[in-house]
Amino acid sequence: MKRIILITTVLPAKLSAGDRVYIYHLVKSLMSFAEVLVVGHSDNGEPCLGDFGHKQFAATAAQRSKAASLFSLYPNIIYQDRTAGMFRLLERVVPVDGVDAVICDHLRTYWAIEKLKKRFRQSGNGLPRTVLVMQNHETLARQSMAEEESGIMKRWALRWDARKVKHHEQRAIKDFDRITAITADDARTLNRAYEKEVTTVTPGYSGTVLADRQISCRTRRQAVMLGSFFWQAKQINLRELALAAGSRFASSGVSLKIVGTGPAGLFKEIAGRTKAVEFIGWVESLKEILLESRVAIVAEKAGGGFKLKSLDYVFHRVPIAALKGTMAGLPLVPNRDYLEFDSIEDLVGGVIEAIDDIDRLNRISKNAFDVCRDKFDWGRSGELLFDVATGRARIE
Numbered sequence: 001m002k003r004i005i006l007i008t009t010v011l012p013a014k015l016s017a018g019d020r021v022y023i024y025h026l027v028k029s030l031m032s033f034a035e036v037l038v039v040g041h042s043d044n045g046e047p048c049l050g051d052f053g054h055k056q057f058a059a060t061a062a063q064r065s066k067a068a069s070l071f072s073l074y075p076n077i078i079y080q081d082r083t084a085g086m087f088r089l090l091e092r093v094v095p096v097d098g099v100d101a102v103i104c105d106h107l108r109t110y111w112a113i114e115k116l117k118k119r120f121r122q123s124g125n126g127l128p129r130t131v132l133v134m135q136n137h138e139t140l141a142r143q144s145m146a147e148e149e150s151g152i153m154k155r156w157a158l159r160w161d162a163r164k165v166k167h168h169e170q171r172a173i174k175d176f177d178r179i180t181a182i183t184a185d186d187a188r189t190l191n192r193a194y195e196k197e198v199t200t201v202t203p204g205y206s207g208t209v210l211a212d213r214q215i216s217c218r219t220r221r222q223a224v225m226l227g228s229f230f231w232q233a234k235q236i237n238l239r240e241l242a243l244a245a246g247s248r249f250a251s252s253g254v255s256l257k258i259v260g261t262g263p264a265g266l267f268k269e270i271a272g273r274t275k276a277v278e279f280i281g282w283v284e285s286l287k288e289i290l291l292e293s294r295v296a297i298v299a300e301k302a303g304g305g306f307k308l309k310s311l312d313y314v315f316h317r318v319p320i321a322a323l324k325g326t327m328a329g330l331p332l333v334p335n336r337d338y339l340e341f342d343s344i345e346d347l348v349g350g351v352i353e354a355i356d357d358i359d360r361l362n363r364i365s366k367n368a369f370d371v372c373r374d375k376f377d378w379g380r381s382g383e384l385l386f387d388v389a390t391g392r393a394r395i396e
Contacts, residue, residue: 029382
């Protein structure tokens with residue numbers, strides 16, 4: 001059996017964000033084809049999910065401060081994980097022989113490949129094939145986040161960070177043997193930007209699939225949005241949506257439920273400014289809250305990549321209202337399979353207009369379900385990543 005080392009940012013204690021869901025299920029699938037050793041930071045000291053790789057090794061020391069990265073040549077996504085504890089852990093647990101491939105999850109683990117290359121060369125062993133799993137086109141995401149920031153000093157800091165991201169993303173694309181992207185759009189954009197072939201490894205879906213569901217007049221006049229809101233881009237998006245929707249939803253008798261984790265201070269601030277928005281926090285099962293909702297919202301202006309929560313909406317048969325450009329990776333047609341809008345304000349108005357059009361909501365959710373029914377399989381995704389890591393894949 002092939003042996004693969006996978007370096008990730010955090011060994012997840014729970015699947016509270018899309019990036020954790022993606023790499024967790026890829027690793028579980030990859031384990032069918034190879035022995036997988038996973039190395040990363042501990043998740044706030046909590047034990048890792050037990051089936052994440054054949055072996056897991058966690059650095060327990062805290063990650064470094066994002067703010068301190070302002071004074072570093074590394075962007076914050078790399079700086080915070082580039083710790084002495086992780087260096088020591090790699091030295092201790094990563095073997096220098098019998099390794100067929102090293103996979104780095106996300107640009108923020110790029111620092112690890114520099115250390116591992118040095119170790120393999122010093123040992124006299126050949127360097128294994130290296131793969132960088134891109135969950136976003138980070139340069140574009142960081143530039144977008146900077147432009148969405150209204151504060152002058154914060155915008156300056158984010159622009160400086162985006163320039164550093166661009167430099168390191170360019171180096172990483174060059175240094176790794178193979179690159180994967182989460183959507184075909186990201187793959188094409190990375191290919192154009194850096195002139196290197198990129199393989200698309202789309203997510204799968206392993207959650208609840210409802211054989212049937214009908215929205216009715218008895219379903220709450222409620223919209224829902226899932227997410228993890230610790231990343232600043234997500235906070236910008238959430239604040240803009242909540243403040244745009246608050247008074248208009250309240251006057252129309254529509255509520256908005258936000259489900260997921262994030263800074264308590266942010267949630268308190270937003271909740272204090274609008275009564276139409278309610279923060280639910282983390283829930284083990286999404287089924288009840290989604291069945292209570294007539295519409296699901298995807299409204300990330302800043303950021304990018306594949307919105308894995310969209311698959312939860314589709315397979316729970318909740319019709320989606322989305323900003324233009326936020327449904328990358330899904331084979332859905334706008335305004336047939338989901339409602340598409342050009343701005344947050346248009347989206348809020350569109351949800352209010354559509355919330356009582358029961359036939360339209362059911363038709364849209366059925367269309368989306370039928371299109372996606374057999375298209376998202378973690379087994380296929382894990383096998384493709386294995387093929388890329390071991391040289392079996394034809395690069396597309």
